Amino acid sequence: MGLVEVQNHGFEGLDHNVMTAPLEKLVNWSRARSSWPASFGLACCAIEMMATGGSHYDIARLGMEVFRASPRQADVMIVAGRVSQKMAPVLRQIYDQMMEPKWVISMGVCASSGGMFNNYAIVQGVDQIVPVDVYAPGCPPGPETLLHAITTLHAKIESGELLRRRSETGAGANIMVEQRDGQGMSQMVTIGQSS
Amino acid sequence: MSDTVDEAAADEQAPDDEAPDLVYGAPRTEVRGQQVIHPRRDEWRRTALELLNDGWNMCMDVTAVDYGTYGPGRDLPTGVDPERFEVVVSLLSYERRERLRVRIQVPEDDPTVDSLYAVYPGTDFLEREVFDLFGITFSGHPDLSRILMPETWEGHPLRKDYSTGAIPVQFKAPSQ
């Protein structure tokens, strides 16, 4: 343990000990309370996400009213809407451009599982592309559901559970599924893997 | 051109049971109060210009239908042979406050139609979509490339021989 390790790995470079535990708690506390979302509103769920940002539901009291356009400045990516085949590489690129630590909320059923569109054009769940931390069901999920998802995520950030799990398992659910595209071919895909 | 108009007017006033009802040189049918004409594919460009000059000033929609698996017979006038594809164009006239639909039969082995881009420039995107989803090419279109699917996609999704691509799920739809 030395200064170089801290500089390279941040807090992960420090072993858990009685000196750094309160510091980690402070860091997790602050990360939870000011996680800025990357604007990734795609379809109808984006409208409800904007409604959550409005004054009635007010996402600003959770510290998240700044939807950063640049992924470099964002912590949470709320995938709001259906992800089409053409959009999937763009989604992955935005996710890769975000800085660690980053989290993903899959908002709505289209993002979580393909929703009502079980066809050639929609990716059946964004967890085939990016590792998802919280799934918010609904079509579209009302602002209350989205706020519930956000507070769930904040609770998990604050307890440090997510970062611990990622370092152990390489993130995600790791479910194997057979995916077909509209052209009759099928391939085995692992859901919920980050690379 | 005036000959055709007079002929069409004469036909409309005194319809003959055997002669087809010709409007702008193409057979006409009426479906639920809407006028539909069925020009031939090789006469389409001429007919389109005639329509524009006669006051059908807006082209609202260009779409296509794949009648490959259509069970019942199609409602076509005599003299019009059904083909696998149909390009359907919907026109609107401000003065008449009426709509006119145009159905052009397009065969499967030569899916090409004249483009309407020079007559109605608003068909730019609409024809690209028909090309993308059905594979019907429009000759004379400045940039006929895929618009909805990725450019490297193979296949034309809205054709009837292209499956929906559904992943089988545990709960099946009712009538499968």
Add this chain to the structure above:
Amino acid sequence: MTVTDQESTMDNTTVDTGLAEGKGQLHLLPRRDAVLRMSEVAAAAAIDGELLPEENDQTMIVNMGPVHPSTHGVLRLMLELDGETVRRSKPIIGYLHTGMEKTGESLTYLQGPTNVTRMDYASPLFNELVFSMAVEELLGLELPPRAVWIRTLMCELNRISSHLLSMATGGMDIGAVSMMIYGWREREQVLRFFQKVTGLRMNHNYIRPGGVAADLPDDWEADLTALMDMLPPRLEEYDVLMTGQPIWRDRLQGVGVISQQEAIALSATGPVLRSTGVSWDLRRDMPYLVYDELEFDVLVGSYGDAFDRYAIRLNEIRESIRIVRQIIEKMPLGDYRIQDAKVTPPPRARIDESMEALIHHFKLFTEGFKVPEGEVYVAVESPRGELGCYLVSDGGPKPYRMHIRGPSFVNLQVMPHMMADGFLADAVAVIASVDPVLGEVDR
């Protein structure tokens, strides 16, 4: 067909369109080379830094979107910039393509509105309306008056909420960020009424073939009157914040100008068309529902610029308030859906009592009702323009072909012509003024 084959025909000034100059409407477009004809592969190469044949020392090709705070969804624009001026542009869409028309062929007519309603997600009731009207046209149904009046009421409220959304996001894009908060404040009140009536804030599946899904609640008149009384003072706040404000005017006046002939040639409809001075509104000129019994004005602009489009939308909210007040007075009593057992499901309470009701319910929700063969095209005036539905039926319980003519899809063609020779900052204003909803663009 490989992409490279296309590149040789990319220049639309030399392609053989098959017509001599002067025929057709192409010559009416003064800036027909405003559209950048470039394939996506070439666009990717441009972004990577390779020099394209179109580029020279003067111009640069820049990509805007699809993930962009101001593109109103996943719209991608390739812009050819000469310094700060946009010379040519190309909208690239397809990032939200959901295959809804293909999915629609495997859903019954009762499930159809759930699919169609998610196309134009800012005004979902209009999609449901046009689909239901097309199905009813094929079935030859005549609806009870109350059903038609309820549909008109809900659609006009949806027009109000859609225009509020468009002004909220448009205001934020131009820079009046507080407009976002104000617009959503009013929109929440309308959505609250929708939730009371339909059960959902968005994507309601309320307007179904045969009528509407449920009757209005008992206190709807009081709720709506309160809502209609609340809105006009708030609209005056918008006038103070935006319409009369010099910075807003400077940013929107004279930006994105098109002429009447261009708009008609490019098949533009809705506020885009009316801003040029063409007075065409399907509600008045080809009436449907009960618009021929209601009094309202059609707003028309004079300059064809972005400010006209914004002003038309703002005042269309006022006209819709006027219409809703008339509907509150004139709403008839009666059935909210047609009592035809072959089409509408029986009330849930009857299922326990009657075997027939149970069988009807079962058949309607599993197999669906059969619609006679034929084809029909029906159109309504949505907040964005003419929304049409072309439906082909083969006599079965599912549509053979369902096509929705999305107004934003066709209006997008106007954008390169509006953006040509404007500044890059004006491109944002142009997109906000056209107000595309990418769900119905890509379907």
